[in-house]
Amino acid sequence: MIRIEQDPWAQMVEHARAVYPNECCGAMLGTSSNGTKLVTSAMRLENAHQGSQAARYELRAEDLLKADAEARKRKLDVIGIYHSHPDCDAYFSETDLKNSCPWYSFVVLSIKQGEFDHANSWLPDADQTSAAKEELEYGE
């Protein structure tokens, strides 16, 4: 299960709304214990995909390194990655799956007509062949 505190959640939603109709992406920092992940901080990262970003995102490894360094500095961990799906549901697409890694929770935010609609969290496997839905709580 993954729980995202109100402040990082608000930042993630705002990020997704701000770049609409393009996709946003970022890292979620926090702690993990007894099977529960708690996200206490969200870190915006640049969508480095070359070409239209309306339905694609790409993280630079260098930016992930920076996120990891920031997490270590703050005694936190990189818990997951978030990105938005403008004007479609928060499914885990084939593109998401084939470019994922099994180490993180992947939170997808559905943004419809520029406003937040719903979100899901996914846990892809190591072979990038399937992803399990993870219980997600956010805000409040």
Next chain:
Amino acid sequence: MAKLLIPTPLRQYAGNHDSLEVDAATVGEALEKLTSQHGDLKRHLYNDEGKLRSFINVYVDDEDIRYLQKDKTPIASGAVISIVPSIAGGAAPGGSYGG
């Protein structure tokens, strides 16, 4: 000695260390020493054919070893080796998985 940073999700397979000191001349040797000391890490870093999993990038300091000498990249004392996944995606056409 070089410092090898362990990504959070893999620490449970590396004695819960967030970094380890390794004495190795090349990146390949460092990873080999790491996985021989912590056997459970191997399947998380390598596929069944013994190759690094496709989503894994290795950096020495701030340099991607793919643009250096790959696993033969030499490592100086004090170097920092990072294991970084490559991540991308999006709601691109072509069907969806799950949801």
